[in-house]
Amino acid sequence: MTRLYPLFSGSSGNSYYLGTTESGILIDIGKSAKQIENALKENELDPKKIRAIFVTHEHSDHIQGLRVFASRYGMKIYSSAGTIRALEEKDVINNKVNIVPIDLAGIETDDMKIKPFRISHDCAEGYGYVVETSDGRRTAFATDTGYITDDMAMAVHGCDTVVIESNHDVRMLETGGYPYILKQRILSDIGHLSNDTCAGKLVELVRSGTTRFVLAHLSRENNMPELAEQTALCELNMNGMKKDQDFILKIAPEYGGNVMIY
DSSP: OOEEEEEEOSTTOOEEEEEOSSOEEEEOOOSOHHHHHHHHHHTTOOGGGEEEEEOOOSSHHHHTTHHHHHHHHOOEEEEOHHHHHHHHHTTOOOTTSOEEEOOTTOEEETTEEEEEEEOOSSSSSOEEEEEEOTTSOEEEEEOSOSSOOHHHHHHHTTOSEEEEEOOBOHHHHHHSSSOHHHHHHHHSTTSOOBHHHHHHHHHHHHHHTOOEEEEEOOOTTTOOHHHHHHHHHHHHHHTTOOBTTTBEEEEOOSBOSSOOOO
16 A cells, blocks of 8 residues: 655755555655665665655755665656756766656656646756556645646646645744845745645645645744644635545654654
8 A cells, every 4th residue: 555754844855755665756855865764764664665766856955865865776766857957067966876857748657657747946947746656546746836836736636645835934934034035035936835825725625636735845944833734724624624524634744753644
């Protein structure tokens, strides 16, 4: 049976495991190879059984352990052509790493169908991913975007599970200690989704058939798990939707430890 493990989530690093105990994939690898190995082993997952890594974009909190981990275990890496060029320019990948461009048509690997969609972020060519597993379940990974793009809206519509960014509380960000230029970047169309924007999207997704949500990529400085959760629940409840009846809502912790979403 397919399982989803949020190994790491947040501005300090992001990585998710999707698969069974026999094989699976990673979405991003934003911690050191050693930290990823330890997180996998805490969940009784064997790093040698990971078939591929799918990279969303080239920012360090998504690729920190990429070269060492992929070289050590020999699995393929998939990402957009633009992200691959950016990784090459940053000297993150070398000839020991098997990295393959993936276009919007997607691919099939290890009994999974993986289809990317475009995000709006200050990176070269960022992707989110929808993964359809052999049990027919569709899981979307939709983080690191300044707004809900048309591609994203179409891609995540009707997915069973959506891992979606709820990065910041706007008031906390505006009154916090970040430099003005960084605040403007986060609030822009190439920044990150706020709690309010995320919450509004959840209502649409429940109506489209989504039953599980994972709020992800929460800012340590400009958000709190309880605040992200309450913002989402308030919006959903106002629209007549009840937790654990119409939907299941989880928070991806900064460090997942032994956490399984389903």
